[in-house]
Amino acid sequence: MNKYESLKQAASAYRADEPMKNHTSFQVGGPADIFLEPENEEEFARLVGICLDENIPFYVLGNGSNLLVRDGGYRGAVICTKKLHGIDIDGNTLTVHAGDSLKDTAAAAQAAGLTGLEFASGIPGSAGGGIRMNAGAYDGEMKDVVESVRVLDENGQIVEIPAEDLNFSYRHSLLQERPIWMLSARVALAPGDPESIQAKMDDLNGRRADKQPLEYPSAGSTFRRPQGYFAGKLVQDSGFQGVRVGGAQVSEKHAGFVINAGDATATDILTLIGNIQAQVKKQFGVDMRTEVIVIGEDPAQKS
């Protein structure tokens, strides 16, 4: 029996050998063996359950904006949360689902006259990816607004975890420590003036567009901020600004971004990242860890 037979039978739809470059903001990446886009939470839980029961490697994908998939693709199932959406507002609290975009969530808060999520309006991720990464920008992080998260846990149970148990810190959360998947979250905001909220979002997004190479595919900041340094400054000072490997390039506009300047492969991007890491270590003794998550395999390893 085909390894993925149970998934195929349980899924409302599936795609085999789906190019991951179509699902990542870097626009690179080889095929996933099977690509699933569950219609609702029940289907999501069913598919995750089958993967766990049958030891099928799987990866939960939000908007793919912090992800680099290697050129050989992913041997397993990619389960995308895009269709798990719906934003509900009750007083000052929003309930968001895994696949809601942070942009739509911030817009819904603004329309309801709720302040606190302006920082997230320009982050191109989903609520699930944003919470797992504790995404943040300017004066805010997800940890400032998340009250609790409903997750599917490693035993197939749905449990609610309060913010104080989510171990949030810089680009980190409990969802990186345990194989648990966010289904929905409660986001606590404060009443505010819709016009001022909109003005703040416009200001932050204008600053983003001025400083970041949004005209090129990327996965945002390539590196985590090393303690006591700025990643972009280290890249600049090590002479890498504008440097290219194949189609990958360190942005001329912001040295903290490796961009796909045209037809980059994951190998180009990873080679450039590796060169930067080696030079920064040599010159400044600093370890540059990637913020971007790398999955999949190189083409040569494909069986």
Ligand SMILES: Cc1cc2nc3c(=O)[nH]c(=O)nc-3n(C[C@H](O)[C@H](O)[C@H](O)COP(=O)(O)OP(=O)(O)OC[C@H]3O[C@@H](n4cnc5c(N)ncnc54)[C@H](O)[C@@H]3O)c2cc1C
């Ligand atoms: C132009 C650009 C600008 C950016 N600016 C910022 C910024 O200002 N601040 C910032 O923090 N980030 C920024 N990013 C990075 C990225 O948008 C964030 O990390 C975002 O939160 C990732 O969300 P996603 O849905 O795209 O996650 P994905 O890339 O799909 O996944 C990221 C991780 O989250 C996991 N995940 C996804 N959904 C779930 C779920 N439901 N439950 C559990 N785990 C899940 C995935 O398995 C993966 O490990 C930027 C990216 C780009 C391309």
